[in-house]
Amino acid sequence: MVSFKKQLTAKEKSDAILSSIKILNTESNNRNIIYIIEKLVKALLTASYARLWILNKEKSVLYSRTIDELEDIEIPIYQGLLGKTARSTEPFYVNDIKSSKSEYIKSSDNFEENNIKDMILIPIIKDKDVICVIQAMTSTYDIQQFTDNDLQTFKMLIPYIQSIDLYSTQKIEEEIKADNKDERKNNSEETIDNSILSKVFDFFK
Amino acid sequence: MIIDESLLEDLGGISGYRASAITTNSGEVIISDTQKLKTDLTEVTATFNDIFKNAHIVSKSIGLGQAELMEIHTDSAVALMVCSGEDARVHLHGFAIFTKDGNITLAKLMLNKILPKAVSALL
Numbered sequence: 001m002v003s004f005k006k007q008l009t010a011k012e013k014s015d016a017i018l019s020s021i022k023i024l025n026t027e028s029n030n031r032n033i034i035y036i037i038e039k040l041v042k043a044l045l046t047a048s049y050a051r052l053w054i055l056n057k058e059k060s061v062l063y064s065r066t067i068d069e070l071e072d073i074e075i076p077i078y079q080g081l082l083g084k085t086a087r088s089t090e091p092f093y094v095n096d097i098k099s100s101k102s103e104y105i106k107s108s109d110n111f112e113e114n115n116i117k118d119m120i121l122i123p124i125i126k127d128k129d130v131i132c133v134i135q136a137m138t139s140t141y142d143i144q145q146f147t148d149n150d151l152q153t154f155k156m157l158i159p160y161i162q163s164i165d166l167y168s169t170q171k172i173e174e175e176i177k178a179d180n181k182d183e184r185k186n187n188s189e190e191t192i193d194n195s196i197l198s199k200v201f202d203f204f205k
Numbered sequence: 206m207i208i209d210e211s212l213l214e215d216l217g218g219i220s221g222y223r224a225s226a227i228t229t230n231s232g233e234v235i236i237s238d239t240q241k242l243k244t245d246l247t248e249v250t251a252t253f254n255d256i257f258k259n260a261h262i263v264s265k266s267i268g269l270g271q272a273e274l275m276e277i278h279t280d281s282a283v284a285l286m287v288c289s290g291e292d293a294r295v296h297l298h299g300f301a302i303f304t305k306d307g308n309i310t311l312a313k314l315m316l317n318k319i320l321p322k323a324v325s326a327l328l
Contacts, residue, residue, distance in 0.1 A: 002233045004207055004327045007294065095296070096230055099258045101266075117231050143207075143229050143327060147294050 004143040005046035013153060016043055021160060031065050033164060037134075044157065045150050047136035049114055054132045054166055055086055062086055062133055073111075080105035085121040085133045091154065093120035093146040115140040122154050126162050134161070208323050213238045216315050221307015223282065225316075226250045227323050230258070230288075230296040235323075242302065250300050253277075257286045257298060274313065283309050287316045295324045 020040040027033050034052045041050040053062035061074040077086040081104050094102045095118040110116055116137040123130045216225045224246050226237035232254035239246040260272040275286040287299040299320045303312050
């Protein structure tokens, strides 16, 4: 069943960003931080899917921390639209991706095989280097598609994401993970569902 | 229904009318009227949508600009396809099938009138 998500007003967008920033400022768990950013991106861009990929330059991969609770998923940066974004500095979008003549590669850009229609990709740059890539997608059942307005909207968020130290929070979490992997697994989902995300969801209702 | 199906009623009154639909640019049917058509319109629109999407790509790549309307004449029918605008936030396609002796000129005018109304209904 097709559906249409209306674009947020300027006030709704800034309120959403401010609200999420408040929550993020009290959060130290790397996975939760990324999860909240992804939810915010989905809301701001009226997307059905969003993912934040962190660039590991040494291994030449982008990895996501929110697909699997225990394992990070890695995508090589030399292929697909995700790879193109990791190697560039410009955000861009591709509408009707399956019939476009873009560099889209399903196995890396949509390895979860979601029913996607349009894709927007934004590199987050810090000190002239790409540190992460944010990817958002509409569903086949979404009527709306991305426009230049969505790129402008996203630019509102870039300075804040640049300021988040994804690497150090990750290190902290990995120390905890090494010490008590099983306990973290049990608590992680509960923490996301009950405390932070419910506040975000309530805000966007 | 996110778009009122009565939008298609004006097409139904034109001579030679067989069927019509409004779809997303990816071919998902939003509203349709298939009362005078024996075949499955979902399949028909999906097929014509693919043809129309290819026309979008080709017309752009050879520098002709955006594809706005496409007309296919067969032995017995005329299929019309209209685009609401490729770069807009809402990119819809309008489809209509008429018999060959139908009032195709009026049908095209009506499709071009209906599609902006469908877009406005969403925004």
